[in-house]
Amino acid sequence: MRLAADAPTPDWNLLEAAFECADPELRSYYDTVTGEVCMTGPFEDDPGERERIDADPQRYIEIEHVASRERYRWMERFALEEVADQRLRERLLRALTGSRVFRRFKDALLAAPSVRERWFVYHNSALRREIEQWFAERDLPVGTPPPWSRSPDDGAREERDGPA
Known part of the structure; x- marks a missing residue:
């Protein structure tokens, strides 16, 4: 997974949910500009979501559910x-x-x-390896690594010393 200061920070929790989703009627998309995960399907929270995704297909990458x-x-x-x-x-x-x-x-x-x-x-x-592999295969940069990739010492050091 490639880190870049100008890349978006993905919503890691929603990514996990999107990869694990077993509902064939739901589609999930990663917004390469904001890092958000957009979901479309029969019961969308935002009925305009599908239109935004269709209007800018280069910006949104479909997330396939883990088979x-x-x-x-x-x-x-x-x-x-x-x-x-x-x-x-x-x-x-x-x-x-x-x-x-x-x-x-x-x-x-x-x-x-x-x-x-x-x-x-x-x-x-x-599941998390699948997500990391997905980013690596697409060479998608992220602004911050996923929380699961940090060692336990990172959090303790941050609390003690403040953010780096």
Whole structure:
């Protein structure tokens, strides 16, 4: 991800939501001028949003949702590589067969709260890598790095010394 002082600071939280969105009727766009994420669909907050995006297609880049097959791979890799308990691993892998695999996977994790928490950390990390890769592939500069890329010491140093 390329940093540039004159680049916009993306709305990182809305980017995460846009990448993770599973609703096929919603479309998300990154505004390369402001860093905002615009969403269009059947229940738009701003009915003029679609017209603004269509009027300036160079300014807005569509954000593709993370494909369900990729999210499936995250769950599979997590079960195979991150779960030491063989019985739980087998239960998670069984949940990944048949229908409603996303719901069944999460349900299987309910019996193991600490592993469930690790899943959410793993999932967030995978999602954030997707976002960073998306910016890198398009060579889109950002004004500030995403909050997740800062080390814990950065925040403590900023509090102590003030902004750099």
